[in-house]
Amino acid sequence: MSTTTPAGTTAPTAKLERWQRFRANRDKALAAGHGWLTLTSFQWLEDSPAAVELVPGLWSAQGNGSAEGAGTRERTTAVLTAVPSDGLTLVETGETVDGTITAVLADEESLMWVQFGGPAGDRTVVELAMRGGRYAIRTRDAESPVFTEFDGVPTYPYNPEWEVTARFEPYPAPVDVPISTANPLVDGVHRTVGEVVFRLPGSPHEFRLQAEEEKLGALTVTFHDETNGDTTDDWRKVSAPRPRPNPDGSFTVVLDFNRAINYPSAFTPYGTCPMPVRNNSLDTRVEAGEKQPYPA
Incomplete structure (x- = not known):
């Protein structure tokens, strides 16, 4: 069974339902007391x-x-x-x-x-x-x-085309990259463990973004794209499961931009959230994931 999305694509019902559960849990977490x-x-x-x-x-x-x-x-x-x-x-x-x-x-x-x-x-x-x-x-x-007054974060409709398979190229050792944060008086550090290489719908070339490692080997990619300041906040992040090893020694990771989310600084001026590293910018519109929580 499948479901036709507003974008005209067909999404397997199981994937759509998993995304809907993800969204419900995300909104519930944001609405936690003293969050x-x-x-x-x-x-x-x-x-x-x-x-x-x-x-x-x-x-x-x-x-x-x-x-x-x-x-x-x-x-x-x-x-x-x-x-x-x-x-x-x-x-x-x-x-x-x-x-x-x-x-x-x-x-x-x-x-x-x-x-x-x-x-x-x-x-x-x-x-x-x-x-x-x-x-x-x-x-x-x-x-x-x-x-x-919180009533959930607005999002783009689910679109399976924004779930892409990427190649993960790990560094020999993590590299600490100085970054800015949402607070101009606070500097940050991005501990880069490697790069994810992939293509996106409508783009003629590959993208290469630096990733951080989270618990159990999962990856987080913080990025800019052409929707920032229009329909989305100034930057967002997307998390991915631990990369899978391939027989040839390479690694594969799935990036689902339908699950791209805002940092807390999108909701409050009192965050110190990390900005993307200099090269983590996509010269295309990623019309997937969370939008600005408070559009003009």
Whole structure:
């Protein structure tokens, strides 16, 4: 059995149903409590204790320096001082913050640290994040209109032509490539493990994009295309299962652009999402996957 898509192509029902389940799970994940849709601020912490917007207490980042004799670098410490009347409690235990507490994170780590507000005291969660060697906090408000009014991400109709078989060419060793992120004050690194080589519908030439490795050997490809800024956000990503080895020693991987998704920065100005590496641009319109969540 097959189904005719709006593009006039015929899609096997099983593939269409799998894509529909993927979309339902994707929207459900985005709508999770205190998820990406609830972000309402991003603020760097200063060296000295100071008040910050939207959150009670005094916040700072202290202790950057070198540890003598141990051969290791002392990590910067995030510090929060509050009194019970501030209404802050620890997310993990529910314990009231009364006095000074600290936390230490490695770069790119995050911690859902404290919470406050609302009848149960958990309307707003404060996320502590280490980005580019600096501490920042992000507020996640369960009553953010972006979250409460969310009704799913608009997408292009499913089209089986956008599922392509690619050749994966692994590098001898991963290569770290400096990149920009959605926050101009935060630099990023793309750990490239190889390149995917493929053709797309309507394009006369091959494309070659750099890929990162995820859990269990899966790949993620972050890319620009000609729909960006028109019907889609400024960049998107597509994930693929672990490449399959072939008898001749080559590797094959399937890229399904119907499953191309937005980074969180498409939904909020408070993300630090990675941009594509310089060469990961497609000079064609990839009319598949997620569109801009908030078109003009």
